[in-house]
Amino acid sequence: MSAFQKMTKGMARSGAALLCAAALVGCGGHSHAVAARDNSRSLIPPEPRPLPERASSVPEPVRPEEKSFGARYATPSQCEAAARALQATSRDSAWTALKSCVERTHFTLLGALLSDAWAEDLRVRPDAARIIARVVALRGGSVPGELSLLHEHKVPIFGLSDAIAQPDIYKGRYLLLRAQVADVRSDEDKPTVWLVEQSVGSVVREQPVGATTRRETVKVRSGALGGDVGTFGRANLGGQLVTRESEQTVSSLPRYDNLSDETGREALGRLTSADPFFAPGKDFVVLARFDGLRTTSSGEDEDEDAPKLPVLTIVSYHAPHPLVVY
CATH class of the missing domain: 2.40.50 (OB fold (Dihydrolipoamide Acetyltransferase, E2P))
Known part of the structure; x- marks a missing residue:
C-alpha cells in the first residue's frame, strides 16, 4: 500500500472518530441542555397566589333587629340620626332601630319623631301610637301641650275632653x-x-345655694343714778340695758x-x-x-x-x- 493510500485511510478513520465524538457530544449535550432547561424552569418564581383577605378593622354594622341598637349611642340624637340613615336601605330596619332608640335611651326628641323623615311611618305603622305615648311619658307627661304639637303634624291622637264632647266622631280613635x-x-x-x-x-319654692352668712351682735349698757326721790329721801338707782342685733344672708334659687x-x-x-x-x-x-x-x-x-x-x-x-x- 502506498503512502498516499495509508494517509487517506488514516484520515477516514479520524473523520469517523470525529463524527462519533460529535455524535456522542451531541447526545450528551442534548441531555445536558434538557436538564439545563428543566433547571431553568425550576428557578422561575411561581405566580403569586392571592393572599387571603384580611378581616376588616371596621366593625360590621349593627343589625337593627337587635334590641341593643340604641345602647350603642351616647345620646338620643345620635341614635335617631343612625336609625334615619338606615331608611336608604330599608325603612323596616330603620323603624326597628328607632324603636330601640326610644326603648334604650332617654328619648325626648318628639320634634325629631314628628319630622318629615318619619311622617310616613307614623301614618302606616300599627305601633306608632305606642312609640309616641312612650316619648310623651319620657318628656314628663304634660299631655295637653303634647297633643297640640301632634295635631300640628296631623297625628290622629286626641284627648279625653274631645271624645266626651263629640263621642260619635271620636269613637274608635x-x-x-x-x-x-x-x-x-x-x-x-x-x-x-x-x-x-x-x-x-x-x-x-326657694332652694338655698351655697353657705349661709349669719352675724349676731350683743350690746350691754350699764349705769347708776343718785338723787333725792321725794319723801323717801335720797336713793341710788342702777341697772343694765342689753340689746341684740342679728343679720343673716342667704342665697337661693327658685325651684x-x-x-x-x-x-x-x-x-x-x-x-x-x-x-x-x-x-x-x-x-x-x-x-x-x-x-x-x-x-x-x-x-x-x-x-x-x-x-x-x-x-x-x-x-x-x-x-x-x-x-x-x-
Missing part, C-alpha cells in the same frame, strides 16, 4: 291622657280600672316642682288581663281606644241627661318622668 288609677275591679274575667284624669302644674291635679273627668278602662303594675294611686300616661259613652248605674239608658262615663280599651301605659320637657 286613639286617646292620650294622663290619669291616676282610682280602683280596679273584675268584670267578666276582664279587669276594669277607674281612671281619674290628671293635669300637671308647677309650684315654685319648680311638678304637681298633678284632677281635671274632673273620669273614665272606665278595660284591660285584657290583670296587671299588678297598673296600680291605684299612681299617675300614668295612658294610650287607649275610645269605645264610646256608657250610662252610669245611677241613671237610665233612655235618659239623655243621665250621667255617662267614657269607656276605653287600654292599649299601653307608661310612668311619666318627674321632669317636664317644655
Whole structure:
C-alpha cells in the first residue's frame, strides 16, 4: 500500500472518530441542555397566589333587629340620626332601630319623631301610637301641650275632653291622657280600672345655694343714778340695758316642682288581663281606644241627661318622668 493510500485511510478513520465524538457530544449535550432547561424552569418564581383577605378593622354594622341598637349611642340624637340613615336601605330596619332608640335611651326628641323623615311611618305603622305615648311619658307627661304639637303634624291622637264632647266622631280613635288609677275591679274575667284624669302644674319654692352668712351682735349698757326721790329721801338707782342685733344672708334659687291635679273627668278602662303594675294611686300616661259613652248605674239608658262615663280599651301605659320637657 502506498503512502498516499495509508494517509487517506488514516484520515477516514479520524473523520469517523470525529463524527462519533460529535455524535456522542451531541447526545450528551442534548441531555445536558434538557436538564439545563428543566433547571431553568425550576428557578422561575411561581405566580403569586392571592393572599387571603384580611378581616376588616371596621366593625360590621349593627343589625337593627337587635334590641341593643340604641345602647350603642351616647345620646338620643345620635341614635335617631343612625336609625334615619338606615331608611336608604330599608325603612323596616330603620323603624326597628328607632324603636330601640326610644326603648334604650332617654328619648325626648318628639320634634325629631314628628319630622318629615318619619311622617310616613307614623301614618302606616300599627305601633306608632305606642312609640309616641312612650316619648310623651319620657318628656314628663304634660299631655295637653303634647297633643297640640301632634295635631300640628296631623297625628290622629286626641284627648279625653274631645271624645266626651263629640263621642260619635271620636269613637274608635286613639286617646292620650294622663290619669291616676282610682280602683280596679273584675268584670267578666276582664279587669276594669277607674281612671281619674290628671293635669300637671308647677309650684315654685326657694332652694338655698351655697353657705349661709349669719352675724349676731350683743350690746350691754350699764349705769347708776343718785338723787333725792321725794319723801323717801335720797336713793341710788342702777341697772343694765342689753340689746341684740342679728343679720343673716342667704342665697337661693327658685325651684319648680311638678304637681298633678284632677281635671274632673273620669273614665272606665278595660284591660285584657290583670296587671299588678297598673296600680291605684299612681299617675300614668295612658294610650287607649275610645269605645264610646256608657250610662252610669245611677241613671237610665233612655235618659239623655243621665250621667255617662267614657269607656276605653287600654292599649299601653307608661310612668311619666318627674321632669317636664317644655
